[in-house]
Amino acid sequence: MARISPLMIAPPLIFAGFALLAAVGMFREDPEALPSARKDQQAPPVVLSELPGKVPFDDATLRQEGIKLVNYWASWCAPCRVEHPNLEALAAEGLPIYGVNYKDEPANAIAFLTELGDPYERIGADRDGRMAxxxxVYGVPETYLIDDTGTILLRIAGPITQRVIDKTLRPAIEAAQNKRQD
Incomplete structure (x- = not known):
């Protein structure tokens, strides 16, 4: 009878271990979620420069009545282009969205909005990325759900897809609205 060498068993065991780790990672509740140290804290100061023909927002805007989104985006960002129709749909439903154009050329940002539409109630530029x-902010797109006290309720890293709207954003909005009614 042939004896099995530990060297023959090691590669399949190592492979099985990596496969198990990958499987566990794939079935996490939200593999895209990144932790946010800002959740349940006041939004940091808003320091924006103007985009031509647009009105920027400020700290007081984030403390106005109602739930709102702050969306970081850029014209050079492919996922920003993907999420844009969903932002337009949310804005059409009446959800105020405030835009932060991140490290972008003003002319390119305006061209992007001219081509795809402008879902932003107000918008400004963070040209050097300091506010981000x-x-x-890890990268664009990134979106924050803010309540009327200026508190960050939710951070969404990556594009706002229909799945994100249905599974993450709408439940968070409903929870915030229910909390306000209590």
Whole structure:
């Protein structure tokens, strides 16, 4: 009878271990979720420059009545283009969306909005990325759900897809609205 060497068993065991780790990672509740140190805290200061022909928002805007979104985006960002129709649909439903154009050329940002539409109630530019850094932005697109006290309720890293709207954003909006009624 042939004896099995530990060297013959090691590669399949190592492979099985990696396969198990991959399977566990794929079935996490939200593999796209990134932690946010800002959740349940006041939104950091809003420091924006103007985009030609657009009105920027400020800290007071984030403390106005109602739930709102702050969306970081850029014209050079392919996922921003993907999420854009969903932002337009949310804005058409009456959800205020405030835009932060991130590290972009003003002319390119305006061309993007001219081509795809402008879902933003107000919008400004974060040309050097300083405001994004203060907010903890990893990259664009990134969106924050803000209540009427200026508190960050939710952070969504990546594009706002229909799945994100249905499974994450709408439940968070409903929870915030129910909390306000209590």
């Amino acid at each position: 850094l203060d907010w903890g």
